[in-house]
Amino acid sequence: MEIELAKQYGFCFGVKRAIKIAEQHQNSYTFGPLIHNRLEIERLKNQFNVGLKEDIREFKKGDKLIIRTHGIEKKNLQYLKEQNIEFIDATCPFVKKPQEIVQNMSREGYDIVIFGDKNHPEIKGVKSYAEHGAYVVLEVEELENIALSDRIALVxxxxxxxxxxxxxxxxxxxxxxxxxxxxxxxxxxxxNQISARELAKKADIMIIIGGKNSSNTKQLVRICEEVCDSCYHIESEEEVEPGWFENRKLCGITAGASTPDWIIERVKKRIEELN
Amino acid sequence: MEIELAKQYGFCFGVKRAIKIAEQHQNSYTFGPLIHNRLEIERLKNQFNVGLKEDIREFKKGDKLIIRTHGIEKKNLQYLKEQNIEFIDATCPFVKKPQEIVQNMSREGYDIVIFGDKNHPEIKGVKSYAEHGAYVVLEVEELENIALSDRIALVxxxxxxxxxxxxxxxxxxxxxxxxxxxxxxxxxxxxNQISARELAKKADIMIIIGGKNSSNTKQLVRICEEVCDSCYHIESEEEVEPGWFENRKLCGITAGASTPDWIIERVKKRIEELN
Structure with missing residues (x-):
């Protein structure tokens, strides 16, 4: 049986980059969880002594802080600078972009509209770069009662x-x-979804790795099930059962956005051993 | 049969302004028709000796040229300046705006996309202000084969x-x-469009008055046809046919942005006489 990974799966570019940064900066703390994956955060703590602090005021001079993928609010960044706290910026470049846009457009006099969830740390960060009139909305209806100027920047x-x-x-x-x-x-x-579907079309068994409560992983499972009869959603290599692979020609593997590579590797290795 | 005028119809601000300018500048010529309405142009010729020349090269020093509502191509404006030909600018301010935008955005390095009819004088004028990469399209499909830069200005x-x-x-x-x-x-x-649609919904015959080559009048016709089975696009009362109104209950009347009130009045009178 052949084993093939989806062309794109698991962690995105920004998350992979943040984890690399964390591994390169031992004995540090992230401000808030670096990513939403408990096992990976435990691994960083155990292997690299990368700790976790939830309140910016807990950081003092001498601490090394890692800014997570979602970025940070401008006032918190200022606090770090004022307090001379060393920080390493692991903000995803794709999140930094809207931060910069919001700051520049705001300075040029544009009103800012941010399409997103106002309680999400990414959006809290992005919004904090506006120097005046910035509005976070998820629905068109929310815009109806906002009086905007005639020049609007939308991110x-x-x-x-x-x-x-x-x-x-x-x-x-x-x-x-x-x-x-x-x-x-x-x-x-x-x-990830496009790659999963592509692979599932030609595979006769699909293994989808990710938290059982992870909504993006469950979405991958649904997509695979549309085109492949044998799909298995697992969290770790321990769940893999030898019987699944009997008389199979091609086993496809994909993983949700919160699944670290080392878990995927373990699953792959386990399947290879059964082969 | 009842007759009802649309809530809003006929001349817009820019056209009213251009006609006033023409009336104030007797013994002049417009470069191309001032507005898309033959009858109004005849009236300006007869009452104010405002003539019409179609080729910029026909204008010589000593001539007085009126730039029409649709504006003028940049190269023609340059020709007038070079030849010291006196000109009065009756370009609609709402047309001048996209001209300025296209020039400024082009200078800032944006690729320009103009949504419009490439053969329309307004669009020829607007496009001429681009200093590089400007594309005129009417349909999404036309964009599919154009390689644009990552910064686009759309007018x-x-x-x-x-x-x-x-x-x-x-x-x-x-x-x-x-x-x-x-x-x-x-x-x-x-x-004009909203009012036309409102009226066309309840009317069983719609008379749309305006130049046969007037793009906004043709739009009105299309809008009316969506909700009313009997729509007639006419330029003057002479085209009105008695047979159209047999067994009708409500005749709606609207007019394009370049249709003068005196023509609308004549059409209305003619229909009333047939009633």
Whole structure:
């Protein structure tokens, strides 16, 4: 039996980069969880002594802070600078982009509209770079009661769907003279889905690795099930059963966005051993 | 049969302004028809000796030229200046706006997309202000084979429908990093359209008055045809046929942005006489 990984799977570019940065900066702390994966955070703690602090005020001079993929609010960044706290910036470059856009557009006098979840740390960070009038919305209806100026800059949370973003843009375009639309949506999740479907089409068994409660992993499972009869959703190599692979020709493997490579590797190795 | 005028119809601000300018500058020539309305142009000739020349090379020093509402191509403006030909600018301010935007955005390095009819004088004029890469399109499909840079400025012909403009914008937003959308569609056209649709919904015959080559009048016809089975596009009362009105209950009347009130009045009178 052949084993093939999806062209794109698991961690996105920004998360991989952040983990590498954390591994290169032992004896440090992240401000908030670096990524939303408990096992990976435990590994960083055990292997690299990368700890976790949830409150910026807990950091003192001498501490080494890692800014996580979602970025940080501007006032917190200022606090670090004022307190001379060493920090390493692991903000995803795709998140840094809307931060910069919001700051520049705000300085040029544009009102800012951010399409995203106002409680998400990424969006809290992005919004904090506006120097005046910035509004975070998820629905067109929320814009109806906001009086915006005639020059608007629009950015999106990186993980949003483009179709929803276009609805917001359309509404603004109709009502305002100039809408400067920055498509800051990242295609990583979408690309995982496309790659999973491609592989599942030709595989006769698909192994999908990721948390049982992970919504993006469950979405991968659904996509694979549409084109492949034998799909198994597992969290670790311990769940792999030898019987699944009898008389199979091609085993496809993919993983959700919160699944670290080392778990994927262990699963792959286990399947190879059974082969 | 009842007769009802649309809530808003006929001349827009720019056309009213241009006619006033023409009336104030007797013994002059317009370069191309001042507005898309033959009868009004005849009136200006007869009452104010405002003539018409179609070729810029026909103008010589000593002539007085009126630039029409649609504006003029940049090279022609340069010719007038070089030849010291006196000119009065009756370009609609709402057309001047996209000209300026295209020039400025082009200088800032944006690729220009103009949503409009490449053969329309307004669009020829607007496009001429681009200093590089400018594309005129009416359909999303036309964009598929154009390789644009990642920074795009989008403007619209003033008389286009916002729904179609938003389709072009949506396509670009999905594909490119920054799309600077300038909604240069004129509200006058839009308001005429809303009023026409409202009236056409309840009328069983619609009379749409305006030049056969007037793009905004043709739009009105299309809009009315969507909701009313009997729509007639006429230029003057002479085209009105008695047979159209048999067994009708409500005749709606609207008119394009370049249709003078005196023509609308004549049409209305003619229909009343047939009633």
């Amino acid at each position: 999106a949370q990186t993980t949003r769907k483009i179709e929803d973003f276009k609805k917001i843009a359309s509404y603004l375009i109709e009502k305002y003279k100039e809408v400067r639309v920055f498509n800051t949506i990242c295609n990583a999740t979408f690309e | 619209a012909q003033t008389t286009r429908k916002i729904e179609d403009f938003k389709k072009i914008a949506s396509y670009l937003i999905e594909k490119y990093k920054e799309v600077r959308v300038f909604n240069t569609i004129c509200n006058a056209t839009f308001e």
